[in-house]
Amino acid sequence: MIAAAERRVLAGRHFMNGDTACAEGALAAGCRFFAGYPITPSTEIAERLAERLPRLGGCFVQMEDELGSMAAILGASWAGAKAMTATSGPGFTLMMENFGLGLMTETPCVIVNVQRGGPSTGLPTLVGQADVMQAKWGSHGDYEPIAYAPASPQEMFDLLIAAFNAAERYRMPVLVMADEVVGHMTEGVTIPPAEELHLVGRKRPPAGANGWLPYAADGDLVPPMPLAGEGHHIHVTGLTHDERGYPATDAVVQDQLVRRISQKVQVHAAEIISLEELLTHDAETIVVSYGCTARSARQAVLAARERGVKAGLLRLITLWPFPGERMRELADGSRRFVVAEMNLGQMAREVERHTRAPAVWVTHAGGAMIPPTAILRAIMEAAT
Amino acid sequence: MSGEIYVQAHPVDHLVRADRLPHIWCPGCGLGSATACFASAMVDSGLPLDKQVVVSGIGCTGRVAGYLNVDSFHTTHGRAIPFAIGLKLANPELQVTVFSGDGDMFAIGGNHFLHAARRNVDLNVVCINNFNYGMTGGQFGPTTPLGARTTTTPHGNAEPPFNLVHVASSLGAVFVARWTVLHIRQLHRSMLRALDKRGFRFIEVLAPCPVGFGKSNDIGEGLDEMWFYRRQCVIDPETDLAQATIEMKHDSRIVLGDFVDIERPVFRPSGWEE
Numbered sequence: 001m002i003a004a005a006e007r008r009v010l011a012g013r014h015f016m017n018g019d020t021a022c023a024e025g026a027l028a029a030g031c032r033f034f035a036g037y038p039i040t041p042s043t044e045i046a047e048r049l050a051e052r053l054p055r056l057g058g059c060f061v062q063m064e065d066e067l068g069s070m071a072a073i074l075g076a077s078w079a080g081a082k083a084m085t086a087t088s089g090p091g092f093t094l095m096m097e098n099f100g101l102g103l104m105t106e107t108p109c110v111i112v113n114v115q116r117g118g119p120s121t122g123l124p125t126l127v128g129q130a131d132v133m134q135a136k137w138g139s140h141g142d143y144e145p146i147a148y149a150p151a152s153p154q155e156m157f158d159l160l161i162a163a164f165n166a167a168e169r170y171r172m173p174v175l176v177m178a179d180e181v182v183g184h185m186t187e188g189v190t191i192p193p194a195e196e197l198h199l200v201g202r203k204r205p206p207a208g209a210n211g212w213l214p215y216a217a218d219g220d221l222v223p224p225m226p227l228a229g230e231g232h233h234i235h236v237t238g239l240t241h242d243e244r245g246y247p248a249t250d251a252v253v254q255d256q257l258v259r260r261i262s263q264k265v266q267v268h269a270a271e272i273i274s275l276e277e278l279l280t281h282d283a284e285t286i287v288v289s290y291g292c293t294a295r296s297a298r299q300a301v302l303a304a305r306e307r308g309v310k311a312g313l314l315r316l317i318t319l320w321p322f323p324g325e326r327m328r329e330l331a332d333g334s335r336r337f338v339v340a341e342m343n344l345g346q347m348a349r350e351v352e353r354h355t356r357a358p359a360v361w362v363t364h365a366g367g368a369m370i371p372p373t374a375i376l377r378a379i380m381e382a383a384t
Numbered sequence: 385m386s387g388e389i390y391v392q393a394h395p396v397d398h399l400v401r402a403d404r405l406p407h408i409w410c411p412g413c414g415l416g417s418a419t420a421c422f423a424s425a426m427v428d429s430g431l432p433l434d435k436q437v438v439v440s441g442i443g444c445t446g447r448v449a450g451y452l453n454v455d456s457f458h459t460t461h462g463r464a465i466p467f468a469i470g471l472k473l474a475n476p477e478l479q480v481t482v483f484s485g486d487g488d489m490f491a492i493g494g495n496h497f498l499h500a501a502r503r504n505v506d507l508n509v510v511c512i513n514n515f516n517y518g519m520t521g522g523q524f525g526p527t528t529p530l531g532a533r534t535t536t537t538p539h540g541n542a543e544p545p546f547n548l549v550h551v552a553s554s555l556g557a558v559f560v561a562r563w564t565v566l567h568i569r570q571l572h573r574s575m576l577r578a579l580d581k582r583g584f585r586f587i588e589v590l591a592p593c594p595v596g597f598g599k600s601n602d603i604g605e606g607l608d609e610m611w612f613y614r615r616q617c618v619i620d621p622e623t624d625l626a627q628a629t630i631e632m633k634h635d636s637r638i639v640l641g642d643f644v645d646i647e648r649p650v651f652r653p654s655g656w657e658e
Binding site: 032033035050053054055059060061063064065067068069071072073074075076077078079080081083097098100101228229230231232233234235236237238239244246247 | 401403404434435437439449450453454455456457458459460462463465466467468469470471472473474475477478495496498499653654655656
């Protein structure tokens with residue numbers, strides 16, 4: 001049997017492409033099912049998993065489109081598999097339909113979006129970061145997403161584990177909002193031994209439980225998840241539903257359900273939110289950035305320090321839930337904010353909303369990295 | 385009247401979620417008969433009920449999953465088949481049936497049907513064809529006969545419909561049948577054959593929708609449509625499926641039968657061991 005010879009976790013030091021690291025992170029996290037549709041610049045994730053998953057006893061399936069891919073991973077999750085898909089802008093748009101079904105039915109899974117320039121077909125081979133608000137609002141209705149923004153191949157590995165853990169812990173689809181630069185960059189990636197990985201599995205009904213209600217939430221607002229084939233005879237619907245999972249299309253149940261699936265993220269925001277702060281303790285100007293653009297922002301902050309300007313970096317490792325509380329703490333009235341991102345000001349507006357002050361926007365519609373010099377100029381401008 | 389029989393329970397009561405009744409379907413709708421028939425087939429198949437799963441899309445037939453007391457999924461419009469593929473591949477022990485309507489499965493979900501049949505995924509697919517979008521109030525769909533009147537074809541339908549059994553057969557479905565909710569015994573036998581087979585199995589079930597289709601197309605109420613089926617249907621398993629179109633006219637025939645029963649390699653993801 002091939003499976004025994006194949007190692008799930010390729011512990012060691014590697015020189016690895018970001019998309020490949022993403023696939024390895026998924027495998028290390030216990031991903032057992034991938035459904036996807038080829039799309040640049042995410043295809044290498046599918047290619048790696050097509051090679052590796054079957055050898056590990058998992059399932060790789062290439063679907064007819066992204067609508068079907070997203071539906072298939074939800075089905076696989078209800079059969080008990082840790083499941084994922086990977087795509088880019090146009091495919092992400094198609095996935096919004098069943099991303100909503102996943103949120104409403106509280107189905108753990110991971111969706112990786114290796115962002116390219118949009119709208120529409122846009123820049124298939126070139127970088128963008130303009131889907132970050134689509135991550136927040138792209139599917140209809142109210143919800144509170146969890147989205148990670150890796151800034152290196154190492155984080156393509158690490159954050160896949162974090163994303164699977166969050167999906168299982170909070171019983172919901174979780175987004176990894178990567179970008180073309182991070183996906184196609186090759187860099188050092190350290191994969192820890194399997195026993196050092198912290199992996200989370202979904203909460204399950206107690207052993208021997210019969211007829212478990214699929215939407216009876218515990219105190220942490222997360223319901224334990226029964227699976228198909230276990231004898232619970234569950235009903236799962238995208239309609240507004242009660243604790244039994246039965247359709248209950250009335251205003252009271254709607255408000256309770258939609259508030260709970262938002263609040264289960266909000267009440268755990270402190271444990272979900274992940275930030276990197278560089279020299280923020282005494283900074284007078286703080287650059288907020290994420291993904292590949294944060295790499296330029298780091299250089300700009302260090303260059304500003306060399307020029308005697310007290311600059312700092314706040315890197316968003318999670319985009320959603322947004323770290324509004326930390327923003328408000330930092331916005332003590334004297335600090336200025338620069339927001340650098342490869343879109344026309346999507347997170348900049350969010351920063352301004354929380355700091356209640358205008359920020360300096362360093363924006364670009366995508367296609368190439370924002371150079372450190374552009375961000376440095378903005379820091380110097382903000383500092384004067 | 386002498387010799388009355390008092391029935392305390394229906395043989396498939398345990399397969400119905402009684403706490404969800406009354407159902408949402410209109411008087412004269414054929415979905416109740418089709419659902420009861422399938423429930424009987426699930427029991428009679430001898431397959432463990434705990435391993436039988438029903439997946440539906442959206443629409444009147446989309447509600448079938450929710451009334452059956454097995455693991456059941458009411459998914460998004462058109463996506464029942466890919467959702468079912470995920471369930472089946474991640475747990476091959478499950479016997480997965482997709483139970484949905486003609487609009488769900490052949491308009492918005494047509495592409496998924498096409499590819500699942502081509503791959504010969506191990507799914508049992510039941511399509512209730514009532515010739516219109518019932519849930520939204522009787523609009524034309526991909527099976528609405530040419531010339532038929534619906535709320536969005538007030539001047540008559542200008543589009544030729546799909547011939548579903550021909551579509552399924554041409555894509556390589558290993559079992560293909562068409563029955564009506566009048567032919568319930570034949571339908572039950574057909575469902576049992578499908579449940580006993582591996583691969584992509586397809587049964588089209590014609591069902592009255594008096595509110596959305598029958599009354600506006602010179603057929604009438606549900607019972608009138610059952611009489612219509614009785615008059616117009618012929619059973620011919622050997623028929624040329626390319627000619628087995630449905631016109632729903634008083635001078636046209638509807639061909640029924642278990643048309644296809646073949647063997648073909650069942651879909652296994654690339655890299656899976658035999």
